[in-house]
Amino acid sequence: MPLTFRLISRLYHAAINRRTLEPRRGIFAFLYYGIGAFASFIVLAMVLICLEAYNLNFSRDFLYRHLGESFLSAVESLLF
Numbered sequence: 001m002p003l004t005f006r007l008i009s010r011l012y013h014a015a016i017n018r019r020t021l022e023p024r025r026g027i028f029a030f031l032y033y034g035i036g037a038f039a040s041f042i043v044l045a046m047v048l049i050c051l052e053a054y055n056l057n058f059s060r061d062f063l064y065r066h067l068g069e070s071f072l073s074a075v076e077s078l079l080f
Contacts, residue, residue: 045079048072 015027051060064072 041075044075048076048079 015024016022017024048060050056051063
């Protein structure tokens with residue numbers, strides 16, 4: 001059996017209840033919020049990278065004041 005088929009098969013068995021053939025809510029909620037958090041992180045990262053690339057210090061300082069310096073410093077340390 002190819003590795004891709006085994007991976008999809010295991011993911012299907014983890015996500016679908018075999019007796020009722022209904023999706024497991026926990027798995028789908030985790031996927032929904034996990035993908036949403038990842039997409040939000042990517043968008044925030046792109047905004048911070050653009051602010052850094054175009055040297056827009058006034059807007060960066062504005063974001064630091066309103067969103068919090070500790071939060072943005074943590075995100076920047078993850079990116080750079």
